[in-house]
Amino acid sequence: MEFPALSHHGGTRGVTGSCHQLHLDGTTSLLVDCGLEQGADAAPGAEFAPIGFDISGIQALVVTHVHLDHVGRIPALLAAGYRGPILCSEPSAKLLPLVLEDAYKLRVSADQVQVERYLALLQRLVVALPFEQWHDVVESKGVSCSVCLQRAGHLLGSAYVECDVRYPGTEPSARVVFSGDLGAPCNPLLRALQPPERADILVLESTYGDRLHAERSSRLQRLEAAIDRALADSGTLLIPAFSLGRTQELLYEIEDILHRKCLLSEGKVAGQGDPLLTLDWSRLPVILDSPLAQRITQAYTQLHEYWNCDARQRLGQGREPLGFGQLVSVDTHAKHQQVVNYLKSTGRPAIVIAGNGMCSGGRIVNYLKAMLGDPRHEVLFVGYQAKGTPGAILQASEGAEGFVQIDLDGEMYDIRAKVMTLSGYSGHADQAGLVEYAAGIPQAPTKIVLVHGESRAKTALANALKRRFSALGECPDILVAK
Template identity: 35%
Template sequence: MRVHFHGAAGEVTGSLHEVEAAGKRLLLDCGMIQGSPEAEHRNTEPFPFEPTALDALVISHAHIDHIGRVPLLVKRGFRGPIHAQAATADLMAIMLLDAASIAESEAERGNRHRRAGEPRLLPLYTRDDVNAAMAQVRPLPYDTRKAILAGVEIAFREAGHILGSSAVELWADGRKLVFSGDLGPKGTPILRDPAPIDAADLVLMESTYGDRNHRERADTIRELGRILDEAWRDGGNVLIPAFAVGRSQELLYWFALHADEWNLSRWKIYLDSPMAAKVIGVYQRHHELFDPPARAAWAHRPSPFTMSNLHVAQSPQESIAINQVERGAIIIAGSGMANAGRIVHHLKHNLSRHEAHVVFVGYQGEGTLGRRLVNGAKWARIHGRDYRVNAQVHTVGGLSAHADQQGLIEWYGHIEGHPSLVLVHGEDLAREALAGEIGERFGTDVTLARPGMTLNVGGD
């Protein structure tokens, strides 16, 4: 068995790993590269392998940096099965259709303004391409070992990152490869904790927060309540960039749980996402994946998705209307890194207001507007125009959907024999810190994946 590393190998987006085993070739994830315009342009480049030569694709979870190029892979000739956990399969269609719609709209907008002689812009893929890709998806439940190709078996284990997120166990050639996908922290509301893995010959593990530990979640929730109180006194709006799957649902969970304590009835809460209602529907259909407290909460009180002052904006007109509200609005909108989506338009209308507050509740990738704002930028360029940043910017780190350094070490530490480890999905400072800690604690051989690198599993 051999692993070729193509994406998320020194960065936190574009997950893409190729496995050769039992005479077959398969992919682990096929994610979108996100960040600066230069980084995102790499999505248009040819894959570093021939799509028609692949036999299968295995998906860890439904975030765009792990699935965003799946329709492009199919468009370029991949015809094999796409295996995903059942909830992930439901979310994939929603996420990919939204990505295609955005790509089509941006191409149309660009073509309206292109100069004479410039080539016509084409979307990376269309909604028809998404539908073609989804026809190849094969849903699988958790904890079921299944042969997906002759001589190749997989099983999905709970990863605790978003609904349906999975660590992948893969058996072939007498060896076992484990791919963590993205791991969540213990105690995330709604989700179950990551499942322990018993053994492996090689582990590919994410390292997004490999160099730091999160604040206690309880402290973070108290901070969020204080920010909302401060924002109400200042008389402005609160903008929260958040991905439509995972973070948005967690925020609504905390809002519902603390509605009285935080006096949330005075606010209008907007979930501004064309995906929101559909994603909520997936959550409602998969109660069996909730942790016990969430199942109990759903059974004995109204769902967080049905709060009386929650407004789900689906149409562009509904989204535009929110910008007429100058105070008293909590606006949750994608994307989570503020590099695209409806949150960008709300930032245009609020960044220059001293009374406004912007709250970042997740990782901000290099080259994104979110990273620049977190780093204290005084000006923000949006759609070709510069906006002065007068709003108060907050970073609330304890709500991360990724395990921190200690969580990653604990998850890896459960694996018998502490096998060889490859760190993926992390920037170098984070990976180097985590490699040092794990190497010192367990004596493990730790490799930092690089694009183009190939490793043999088990030294064969």
Template identity: 35%
Template sequence: MRVHFHGAAGEVTGSMHLVEAGGRRILLDCGMIQGGRGAEARNFEPFPFEPASIDALVVSHAHIDHIGRIPRLVWQGFRGPILVQRAGAELMPVMLLDAASLAENDADRENRRRRAGEPEAMPLFTRDDVQGVLERLRPLDYDARTQIVPGVEIALRDAGHILGSAIVELWADGRKLVFSGDLGPHGTPILRDPTPIREADLVLMESTYGDRNHRDRIDTIHEFGELLDQAWNARGKVLIPAFAVGRTQELLYWFARYWDEWKLARWRIFLDSPMAAKVVAIYDRHQALFDADARQVWKGRPAPFRLPNLHITETTEASMAINRIDNGAIVIAGSGMANGGRILHHFRHNIERRGTHVVFVGYQSEGTLGRRLVDGAKWVRIHGHDHRVAARIHTIGGLSAHTDQRGLIDWYGHFQGRPPLVLVHGEDKAREALAGELGERGGVDVRLARPGRVVEV
């Protein structure tokens, strides 16, 4: 069994790993590279393998940095099955169609501004391209060991990251590979904890927060409540960049649970996303995957997805109307790294106002607008215009969808015999810190994935 690393190998986005085993070629994830213009331009580069040579694609979950290049893979010749957990299979078309729409709109905007002689901007993929992906989807349930091609079997285990997220166990050539996908924190709301795995010959593990530990969740909740009070007293607005799948649902969960303590009845809450209603409906259909606490909250009043002052805005006109509200509004909008989507329009209208509070609740990749704001940028460029940052910028790390250093070490610690470990999906600073912590425990063969590197087991 040989593993070739082609994405999320020294960075957080663009997950893509190729496994050669049993005379077959299995691709694990095929995600979009996210960041600045230079990073995102790499999505248009040719694949480092022939797409038609791939026998099957296994998807860990439906976030765009794990699925965003699949339409191009199909368009360029991939004809195998796409294996994904059942709830993830429902989320994929929603995510891909939204990404396609954003890409088409961005290309149109650039083409309206291009000068004579400049090349025409093209979207990474279109809504028509997504149809070819949907025809190849093969939904699987958790915990069912399945032969996906002759000589190769997989089982998907709950990763606790977003709905339908999976740890992949893969058997071939008498060997077993375990790919963590993205692992959620222990005790995260709504979802169950990541499944511990006991046996492997090789482990590929994410390392997004390999260099830090999250704040205690109780402290995080206290901080969030104080932040809302500050914004209310300042007669301001709260803007929360959040991915439509994962953090958005958790935020609504906390709003329901702390409805009285946070005095949320006085606010107008906007979920400004054209796909929000679809995602909410998918979560509602899969409550069997929720943990016990979430099922209890869903039975209470108010229910998270039915808050009395929650407005789900799907049309452009409804989204624009939010910017006519000067205060008393909480706006949740994508994208989570503020590198596109409707949150940019809210930033344009509000980031120069001192009463505005911007709250980041997830990881911000290098090169993104979100990362620049978190790092303290005083000026930012949005849609071709420079804006002075007067808003207060907050990072609420305790709400991350990724587990922290302690969680990663604990999850790996369940393996018997300390199998070889390759760290993926992390920047070097985080991976090196995690490798050092694991090395101190002795006997762990830890390697850092690099683009083009091959590991054999």
């Protein structure tokens, strides 16, 4: 085997389970991500399965970001005896325990003693690395390796990983880059993605390798229009959202909308007789009903130094984009049920953000049961809905006429509420973004390995990359990981 070499323990059959091993020599390696296969990618019982590969010789686990499809197998890795460092960015070091604690309670054990023991072990192993600084991971006579984390723009703390591998008497070093998940442009909180200076081997995600995203720059206006429409009917706007990343983006943009609405109302800028002027925008409740999303949002607020310039400038103006006065956090289940009953029985407008994002469980389900039958309300989807989930079924009812129902927890519910999908919130780069990232490397990679995507997406991205590099007079070897 020629080194450095790659093997893949996930992220090859679909868009989840990323787990890649970089072999430096016959006995020494790094692991990049240790993700859980989810949805259609997962075998039955995947969340409880053993790690499934030999961990001897792994010197470090490097985490690109803290979504479960990149970190969800860490409990299995620890159960297999791994006690090496878990390297990640400084924001990820704060977010990782929150995400894994929640997953551990749901999938392994809710026993507090076990949970605390697990978190204590995790905290001992996590090593927070600054962005844009090289960190020595392996130093030996036969091989040495340093890693550097660069911002990936996918969610707060997300990184792509540069690995610089050096062998005695061999120059230059070998540079292997793992993309992790790359973000789409125009994220309201995060700094823009920049391609690496160099990559001999590029391991590249391909989630949206076969499509282009809808225009993102107008999404704030479209979100505002959805809020106006729902609230004009004195209804509740229900937004099923994922706790990490999407919820924080939504809060940031809702704060901006409400801030401007309050200024308009105070200045009477809107037309006379405008029914929306009768709303007291300064008192419109924005209800965040997800304990995990609340903890993550608090961590995001504490990590404001990693926000982009525009977001930090808003803080400097005395505003609180993720903790504004109208934001109501619902913690206990009893309070959650009270809020559901109150909104169902009154005509007071409200915005509710609740988990889970695909309506397959979590607190959003109780809101749906209570409100789907009332046309005053609206369900707004801002994220991907996996095939077969209640969210996908509900989303498919958008614009339907006549009698439509949905099964929630074994009971049928009429869908009379409005249903809308708001595009432009994907956290992943599309085909154009992925091609620009790869083609933006000053010297073309020798090899590009495509991972983390459906077969059709990988094929389409491979063809797009070949066309782009051919136009540049380059011809890297483009492979699909197996």
